Amino acid sequence: MESRAWRLLFTKPRGEEDAARNLMNQGYEVYLPRLKGQKRLRGQYRDLIEPMFPRYLFIHLTAGVDNWMPIRSTPGVTSLVRFGDRYASVSAGLIEALRQREDEAGFIPLEPPALDIGDKVRILEGPFQDIEAIIHARSGSERVILLMNIAGKEAKVQTSIHGLAPVG
Numbered sequence: 001m002e003s004r005a006w007r008l009l010f011t012k013p014r015g016e017e018d019a020a021r022n023l024m025n026q027g028y029e030v031y032l033p034r035l036k037g038q039k040r041l042r043g044q045y046r047d048l049i050e051p052m053f054p055r056y057l058f059i060h061l062t063a064g065v066d067n068w069m070p071i072r073s074t075p076g077v078t079s080l081v082r083f084g085d086r087y088a089s090v091s092a093g094l095i096e097a098l099r100q101r102e103d104e105a106g107f108i109p110l111e112p113p114a115l116d117i118g119d120k121v122r123i124l125e126g127p128f129q130d131i132e133a134i135i136h137a138r139s140g141s142e143r144v145i146l147l148m149n150i151a152g153k154e155a156k157v158q159t160s161i162h163g164l165a166p167v168g
Contacts, residue, residue: 003062003063003064004060004061004062004063005060005061005062005063005089005090005092006031006058006059006060006089006090006091006092006094006095007058007059007060007061007080007081007087007088007089007090008056008057008058008059008080008081008087008088008089008090009023009030009056009057009058009059009071009077009078009079009080009081010055010056010077010078010079010080010081011055011056011057011076011077011078012055012076012077012078013055014054015055015075015076015077015078016032016051016054016055016056016057016076017032017076018075018076019057019074019075019076019077020032020057020076021076022074022075022076022077023059023071023074023077026070026074028059028060028061028066028071029059029060030057030058030059030060031057031058031059031060031095031098031099032051032057032058033051033052033053033098033099033102033108034049034050034051034052034106034107034108035048035049035050035051035052035107035108035109035110036048036049036103036105036107036108036109036110037109037110037111037162038110038142038162039162045160045162049107052098052108055078056081058090058095059071059080068080115135115144115161115164115166116135117135117136117137117138118134118135119134119135119166120132120133120134120166120167120168121133121134121135121146121164121165121166121167122164122165122166122167123146123159123163123164124163124164124165125163126159126163128148128157128159131148132148132167133146133147133148133157134146134147134148135147136156139158142160142161142162143158143159143160143161144158144159144160144161144164145157145158146158146159146164
């Protein structure tokens with residue numbers, strides 16, 4: 001009986017794309033879920049595409065049929081993930097669920113946290129880092145106005161929703 005399953009590969013640092021490309025060139029079916037979103041870099045939000053699971057990618061193999069030997073020597077690959085003498089396998093349902101979240105370009109959108117007016121949040125970055133505030137209003141699709149207590153007085157501050165985390 002053939003056992004076709006998704007297996008987990010460990011790659012070299014930042015080697016996911018190279019490993020995936022090299023394995024596909026050898027005829028293997030691989031899946032590298034990638035996130036697309038914004039991150040704050042050097043004080044500015046920038047569009048960013050990165051692997052959902054840094055240093056990991058999935059490969060679809062059939063035990064006893066596919067030749068697994070070339071995988072270890074493929075540029076970008078460190079090893080197949082194992083637990084003792086068993087190779088790690090991933091359910092096809094998980095792979096399908098990840099693929100269903102992809103947009104038309106093949107990326108999984110990194111959504112800002114679902115926050116509403118009146119929600120209590122913690123500021124994660126910038127001069128007000130670690131201060132708690134309340135969302136007072138929205139000022140665009142990715143910006144909010146926060147109501148916070150600064151030096152005993154209420155103040156309103158506009159910020160990106162990406163730098164906030166819900167409290168409680």
